[in-house]
Each structure stands twice: as structure tokens, then as C-alpha cells.
Amino acid sequence: MTDSATREGPAGATYRGEALAIEFRHVTKRYPGQDAPAIDDLSLTVPPGETCCLVGPSGGGKTTAMKLVNRLIEPTSGDILIGGHSVLTYDVTTLRRDIGYVIQQVGLFPHMTIGANIGTIPRLLGWDKERIAERTGRLLDLVRLDRSYAKRYPAQLSGGQQQRIGLARALAADPPVMLMDEPFGALDPITRAEIQDEFLSLENEIRKTVIFVTHDIDEAIKMGDKIAVLRPGGKLAQYGSADELLGDPVDDFVADFVGADRGLKRLSLRSVGELADPGREAPPGAPSVVAGTSLRVGLSVLLAQGAEVLGVTKEGRPAGAVTLAEIREAAGS
């Protein structure tokens, strides 16, 4: 297995396009001349097709952990496996071409057109021109930019458009794995929310295993199927779903990091429809919201109206009710 893997990347010829699991196995990174390791015995597995957000304060080693995957940084000990194969057995260039890479500063090539930027890796992989052009067009559709953008230069695009192209370029060769280093960190809040939403819906279509580095816990909650909290010194503090982290932080560090408002954040993860008892009827005059509303908004409505029970409607018809006590319970651990 490993013999052929040294020549072929993790995607290989047959795997390309399929999501593969990423597994960190007791990975430690120690820089010469530094006492404390940057990454300390990190073990975690990102299941195929899931997004894992690496969060933590500066110095937590989240970017280092990410760069270990495409070997921009080599581990001191331990191993990282993509689809069950150690990244250390691959030729480094081949490995990187099979991993989509998106960085905060985008780093589009200013002297190449958008089309040429997106087609960079397919060109190096020896695709023919027609296939590259067809792929570029499809990717522009995917990131919701007009196909005419292919002929423009990066300097002619806004920041948000540039990062969309950065995303398209990373997806060009249909890699099974994506690494994203604070990809939306430089965008204004409105553009960021927009592109986050687009990436979420795009992820449903493309199903990639994604490692997403961010310092923003709210972004991690929004984007991640799983969240890994790293503490200074590169130790994994907690790894789990957003709900687990918010509902059951393992220690004060994680509790502090996810924020004192973690109860409220947890409420934004679930809708009133999930919690509503369909058999219960809201008393007359009780406020009501549609089932898709988050518990957080539901709570806000209850508080604003001084009510104890919130009616829930689905497609215009009553669909049960939620009590303030139930919401309080959902917020707690």
C-alpha cells in the first residue's frame, strides 16, 4: 500500500473527489531552541466529509496543526493519516496538490487571470485545456460569480470576490481534503456572514473533509461539525460538537474560551421546533414563532413579552409550545 502511495497522492486516481478521514496520531511539533512544544501530543480524527474547526488563543498552535497536514511543517513525532495513509509517505508536492489550501490573505496570483488562477493545479496535473475551462466555469458557478470573471485579473475584484476565487482555486482539482486558515478573517462582517453561508451550502454539495482554523468561536460554532479547542502550548483541551462544547465544557479554559454567554450560543444551535411538545397548546395571547426559529430568538421573544409559554407554528398551523423553563434547561449543561 505505502509503496504505491509514495508516488500517488492521497486522492490517487480513483479516490479523487471522495472525502477522506484525517487522523492526527500523537502528533508533537517541537521547534529547535524552544522548550515548550508548539503542538503537544495531538490526537484527533476528523471523519470523512466533516468540518473540524481548530480554535484557540494565539500561540495555541492551530495554524501549526493545520500546516502539519500538508507538510508545510513537519512533525517532530507522531503521524497524520489521510484516508488511512500517512502523509509522510507521500511526495510532498503530490500531497499538496491533493489538498485544497485557502489562506486568509487569499494569495491569488496577481499576474494571472481568474481563469488561470483557478486552473493552476489542473494545469500542473496535465489536464487538457477544454477540461480546465469546463472545470473553471463550473467552479465559478459554484462560488456564484459570473463566468465572465474568468478573464479578469485579481486586482479587479473585491475582497469577498477574491476569497470566493481562492475557494474555487482550492477546489479546482477536486481534492478530498481542504485546509482553510482563517479564510474569512479579513472580510467585513456582512461579506463574511454571506460567504460563510455560501460555504456551508457549498459543503453540502461537495462533501470535503475540512480543517478550518479560526480564532473566532462564533465562526467555529457556525462552520464546524466538530470543534477542537487548543490551549497555549498546543495541547488539545476539548474536541467535540459545538453543542458538547457549549453544554459541557471540560474545564475553565474551555468554558472561558467558548464564552460566558455559552448558554445563549447553545440556544442558537437548536430551533424551537425541535424542543416543542406538539401535544401542548399555547394559552391564548401567548406569543408565537415559526418552528425554524432558534431557541435564542424564542427566548428573546418570551423575555420581551414577559410570557412563560411560546407558541410554535409550522406552515401557518399551531405545532405545539415551548416553555421558558424548557428553554432554560436547553441552555444549561
Add this chain to the structure above:
Amino acid sequence: MNLPAQGPVIPDFGNTSGCKANETFCWDWFADHWDRFAAELVQHVWVSAIAIVIGLAIALPAALLAYRLPRFETPAVVFSTILYTVPVLGFFLLMIPVTGIGLLTIEIALVGYTLLLLFRNTVTGLRSVPPEVRAAALGMGLTPGQILVRITFPLALPAVMAGLRVVTVTTISLATLAAYIAPYGLGQSILFYIGNTFISGLISAGVLAILLALVADALIVGLTKLVTPWARARRGGA
């Protein structure tokens, strides 16, 4: 013989002519002597072009080396600055004992003047490549060689071309002094006619040298636009 009333006829160094000594520019004389000027012009182009090409052939690899090994930069700058600072005529005279009287001496001197600008501009251009562009290229899986050829060097081109532009004009102008050493280029006519009261010869050679510099400059500007179409692309523009 019919002498014009305005002044003596220019003997034209053996040939008769209709031009007058105090005439500013005599087109007939210029037309008669076009062959000589054309030959010198062609020579001038060659003398300059050889120097520029050799200058590029030395400065570009040296700049790449300095970009990779910063240790190398200071000695290279000192060396090329010294070459650049020596007065050109002094340079010619210094070189004669070593390389003799001829084209070799001329080219060595001219190349010496191209190095500093070409080297420094190229290094500056290579360094001006945004770090995130190289980081993205590396992370995507381009090899260091591919990054240099496909990313770094193309992005350094505007700076290289800006240096080339100045160097070309400078070399064409310095090449007029080459005739002090050996009979090459428009400098021959300039030297030959400079003491003469009939100034058409001096004007012809001088204006041709200036025109050559202007044309070369325009060509390089055009070439720059051709090889760096992206440099003018800005938001809103096309």
C-alpha cells in the same frame, strides 16, 4: 564657380556642396551623407544591444542569487556601484591597457554601467512579490522551481522592465562616447564634426542618437505593456 552671396561654400572635405557654412542644418548635405549616418546608426544599435543583452545575462542570474542568498547582495551592489560611479571616459582609458583598443573595451565599459540598475531593480522586483502569494503557491503544491518561473519572476517583470528602460536609454547615450576608443557608432560623426563651424554633421549625428534613444524607450514601454497586461488591471477598469 558661382559663389553664393551669403558666405563661403562648404568644401565638404573634398567634395563640393550647395550648403553654406552658417546654415543651421542643410538637408541636402544630410541626404548626401545618409549612407554614412545609416551605417553608424546600425553600428550604434548593435554596440548598445550587445551591452544590454550581456548586462541582462549577468544581472538577472546575479539578482536571483542575491534573492536566494542575501549574503551575496552587498558585495554585488558594491561592485556594480563602483562600476557605475567611474566616469565613462576614465573607464575606457583604464581598460585599454587590459583589453586593448576595440569593441571589447567598449562593451566591457557599457556593460559595467548596466549592471547596477538591472541588478537592483530585479532584486527589488523579486522581493516585491507578496509573501501570501508565495505561501499560497507553496501550499497548493507548486515546487520551488515552478514558483520562481511561474510566480516570482513574472511578478518581478515590471521592476525589471523599468530598469531595462533606463539602462537602454543610458547605454545608447554612453555609446556615443565609444568612438573615443574605437570607430563605432554615431559617436564617430559627433567627434568628427564637433570642431567644425558647419554644424549639420554634428546635428545629424546628435539628433539620430536622441531619436534612437526615444524609439528604443517607446519600444520598451510597449513591450512592458505586452508582457505585464495585469499591471494595469484595477478594479472598475478592464
